[in-house]
Amino acid sequence: MSRAAIVVAAVACAACSGRMPVLDPGGPQAARIATYWWIVFWLSALILAAVVAFLLHTLAHRRVAAAPASLVEDTRVERRLALGVAAAVGLTALTLVVLLVTSVATGRALRSFGGTDPLTLEVTGYQWWWDVEYWDPVPSQRVRTANEIHIPVGRPVLVKTRSLDVIHSFWVPGLHGKKDNIPGHGSSLVLQADRAGTFIGRCAEFCGVQHAHMQLLVIADQPEVFDAWLQAQRRSAVVPTDAFARHGFDLFMTGPCALCHTVLGTPAGGRRGPDLTHLASRRTLAAGTLPNTVGHLAGWIIDPQAQKPGAQMPGNAFGADDLSALLAFLGGLS
Ligand code: HEC
Numbered sequence: 057m058s059r060a061a062i063v064v065a066a067v068a069c070a071a072c073s074g075r076m077p078v079l080d081p082g083g084p085q086a087a088r089i090a091t092y093w094w095i096v097f098w099l100s101a102l103i104l105a106a107v108v109a110f111l112l113h114t115l116a117h118r119r120v121a122a123a124p125a126s127l128v129e130d131t132r133v134e135r136r137l138a139l140g141v142a143a144a145v146g147l148t149a150l151t152l153v154v155l156l157v158t159s160v161a162t163g164r165a166l167r168s169f170g171g172t173d174p175l176t177l178e179v180t181g182y183q184w185w186w187d188v189e190y191w192d193p194v195p196s197q198r199v200r201t202a203n204e205i206h207i208p209v210g211r212p213v214l215v216k217t218r219s220l221d222v223i224h225s226f227w228v229p230g231l232h233g234k235k236d237n238i239p240g241h242g243s244s245l246v247l248q249a250d251r252a253g254t255f256i257g258r259c260a261e262f263c264g265v266q267h268a269h270m271q272l273l274v275i276a277d278q279p280e281v282f283d284a285w286l287q288a289q290r291r292s293a294v295v296p297t298d299a300f301a302r303h304g305f306d307l308f309m310t311g312p313c314a315l316c317h318t319v320l321g322t323p324a325g326g327r328r329g330p331d332l333t334h335l336a337s338r339r340t341l342a343a344g345t346l347p348n349t350v351g352h353l354a355g356w357i358i359d360p361q362a363q364k365p366g367a368q369m370p371g372n373a374f375g376a377d378d379l380s381a382l383l384a385f386l387g388g389l390s
């Protein structure tokens with residue numbers, strides 16, 4: 057029966073490993089973590105099987121013991137029991153040592169990844185979204201975006217994490233383990249994708265009411281696709297020439313939006329909310345809460361609190377024409 061249970065568990069695990077990013081690693085770091093996970097899994101399964109087998113065996117051979125003839129100990133039985141207990145303790149200690157050694161080895165291996173020329177990102181957790189900056193020694197070449205990270209396949213990426221409000225935790229299970237973002241205390245990890253694809257990440261440390269709506273996407277592309285993306289992100293926004301979109305631009309610049317959001321190449325330089333310079337090129341809004349469509353964008357601008365109660369963006373009362381103009385401007389930010 058215990059063997060059947062293990063088989064069922066193993067089949068279930070194999071079945072869901074295709075869907076569980078932790079067990080479907082996208083790069084060398086995640087592969088190390090997955091290997092460790094399987095070691096723990098099979099060792100635990102083995103122990104469970106042994107305990108259940110022992111239990112069944114004992115139940116099958118139970119005897120009603122006769123009342124002891126005297127209180128003098130039977131030294132033979134005593135010695136056998138003592139040996140059994142010692143063996144169990146020894147085995148338990150050995151198991152723990154094996155787990156400790158593999159855990160330490162996995163940690164060391166993870167720290168040894170890095171390469172000589174990593175792409176460097178600074179990811180800052182805020183309630184409840186992610187600010188992402190691509191570092192470059194030339195300040196004008198740095199790129200800022202939000203909630204969506206693009207990386208080139210095959211190149212190590214050094215992610216420096218930090219927080220400016222509460223504790224968050226950066227976790228992209230298909231690529232690496234968790235890394236806490238602790239205010240006032242920077243930390244970092246190196247991840248790498250070995251195949252193109254989209255990896256879902258999320259905050260893994262409860263950080264307030266909208267913690268569950270604090271996702272991010274990591275999109276791994278072939279190096280040339282990534283380079284083109286980075287190049288496009290470096291461009292500033294252009295002031296619209298179309299009169300309608302220009303009206304939206306004016307609304308944005310003279311309204312509260314510009315106090316909280318940056319649009320490169322315009323007077324808007326706020327940092328309270330995500331950089332919107334290339335908003336239209338992103339897949340989601342509000343950290344994975346909504347797909348980036350005109351309808352959702354309109355709903356978000358009018359009443360962010362309805363979509364994400366507690367979000368640090370106030371609602372706006374725009375008439376239909378003004379809202380359409382604003383959407384025309386934002387739609388041009390690709
Ligand atoms: C008080 C600061 C503040 C003001 C004012 C403000 N926003 Fe925001 N905005 C934010 C914050 C913070 C977020 C992130 C919310 C979240 O995801 O939790 C955000 C998110 C957004 C997003 C989603 C961006 C993304 O990539 O997910 C858009 C679009 C947006 N704001 C547009 C606007 C527009 C347009 C205005 C003006 C009408 C405006 N905001 C006014 C703070 C502000």
Ligand SMILES: [Cu+2]
Binds near residue numbers: 225259264270
């Ligand atoms: Cu969180």
